[in-house]
Amino acid sequence: MSWVLLTASLVWAGAPVDVARYPCYRAISPIQVDGKLEELAWQVAPRVGKLAKVGQFCGEGTPRSDTRPRYRTEAMMLWDERYFYVAFACEDRDMWATKFDRDDHLWEEEVVEVFVDPDGDGKDYAELEVNPLNIVVDLKITAWPFPKGGVKESDIGWDIEGLKTAVLAEGTVARSHNAPEREDGDLGWTVEIAIPWDALADIPGAGGGPPKPGDQWRVNLYRIERPRDGRDEFLAWSDVRFLNFHMPRYFGVVEFTGP
Numbered sequence: 340m341s342w343v344l345l346t347a348s349l350v351w352a353g354a355p356v357d358v359a360r361y362p363c364y365r366a367i368s369p370i371q372v373d374g375k376l377e378e379l380a381w382q383v384a385p386r387v388g389k390l391a392k393v394g395q396f397c398g399e400g401t402p403r404s405d406t407r408p409r410y411r412t413e414a415m416m417l418w419d420e421r422y423f424y425v426a427f428a429c430e431d432r433d434m435w436a437t438k439f440d441r442d443d444h445l446w447e448e449e450v451v452e453v454f455v456d457p458d459g460d461g462k463d464y465a466e467l468e469v470n471p472l473n474i475v476v477d478l479k480i481t482a483w484p485f486p487k488g489g490v491k492e493s494d495i496g497w498d499i500e501g502l503k504t505a506v507l508a509e510g511t512v513a514r515s516h517n518a519p520e521r522e523d524g525d526l527g528w529t530v531e532i533a534i535p536w537d538a539l540a541d542i543p544g545a546g547g548g549p550p551k552p553g554d555q556w557r558v559n560l561y562r563i564e565r566p567r568d569g570r571d572e573f574l575a576w577s578d579v580r581f582l583n584f585h586m587p588r589y590f591g592v593v594e595f596t597g598p
């Protein structure tokens with residue numbers, strides 16, 4: 340094998356160097372999924388850093404200097420033997436949702452999203468979305484291979500068995516586009532999620548069960564914010580380069596740490 344080919348295959352096997360990385364601590368205290376991020380474990384968990392706008396090549400000319408979103412979004416992750424925990428804290432002056440049922444197409448409105456590719460193959464992964472009313476949509480996704488990306492197949496009938504989610508809204512969530520609650524000035528919403536490891540065994544390539552300390556999984560965290568007076572904003576933890584969340588090559592690297 341030539342050096343060029345060898346180098347190319349090494350790069351291909353791992354994550355690109357410029358994706359986000361995160362040390363996921365093992366929870367040092369029990370997590371109660373109630374939307375309140377008051378547990379000691381959350382207090383000591385690292386923040387991922389603020390989510391930023393995606394869309395370098397979105398075709399609408401969003402310049403890279405303009406990645407700052409309208410509102411702050413912070414996120415954290417934790418794990419234990421049973422669950423992968425994700426928390427979001429979303430500043431939002433105007434929370435709204437008009438979809439009220441499991442597996443509604445929440446991505447058409449305001450959501451936070453978690454994509455989990457357990458074996459990091461850049462092909463099969465789980466997608467979970469939660470809206471400000473704590474409604475959930477979950478899907479099993481197969482993406483087109485890099486560089487095309489995008490959804491090749493999706494199974495919205497798949498549900499994450501044993502999933503726990505909670506939202507704490509500070510303010511009022513408007514339930515229609517013109518509800519008076521859209522004008523009353525909100526503070527934001529926090530989301531607390533527990534995904535059972537066992538449920539992720541349904542993803543092709545996943546081994547099932549919890550990771551071992553030192554394991555690295557590919558994960559991305561997103562938010563969609565749709566203001567009344569401005570452009571919709573698509574935010575990511577690990578920049579996916581395109582206005583397409585389904586670019587698993589650019590998901591972040593989450594390393595699960597011991598003890």
Ligand SMILES: [Ca+2]
Binds near residue numbers: 374375376377378
């Ligand atoms: Ca809690």
Ligand SMILES: [Ca+2]
Binds near residue numbers: 433449566
């Ligand atoms: Ca909003």
Ligand SMILES: [Ca+2]
Binds near residue numbers: 442476478498
């Ligand atoms: Ca589902």
